[in-house]
């Protein structure tokens with residue numbers, strides 16, 4: 001553990017690479033991974049981190065997510081996209097619940113702001 005403190009969350013981070021998107025990691029996997037490790041920023045700062053490093057020209061990205069109901073990072077992988085049904089797990093109470101961790105991102109093409117195949121749009125689920 002280093003003594004580097006993350007500027008957004010004020011929690012210690014292990015290395016700067018830990019808070020950057022991996023080379024072909026998708027937006028949903030990155031945001032979900034960061035919220036799991038570092039916590040929600042209570043804004044869309046992990047989304048912005050992704051945009052700056054991976055899809056710099058997608059300046060409307062945050063606005064598009066807000067239009068789909070996102071209010072903060074953790075809501076991106078709750079109200080906009082959710083882990084696909086194949087990943088859900090049975091809780092001890094006998095309910096199907098979304099997984100706390102998702103498998104490693106299978107990747108998306110460079111510059112894409114779409115999630116990978118691990119995720120489904122909530123709008124599609126709620127039929």
Ligand SMILES: [Zn+2]
Pocket residue numbers: 040041042043072073074075
């Ligand atoms: Zn949140």
Ligand SMILES: [Zn+2]
Pocket residue numbers: 025026027028029030104105106107115116117118
């Ligand atoms: Zn992914």
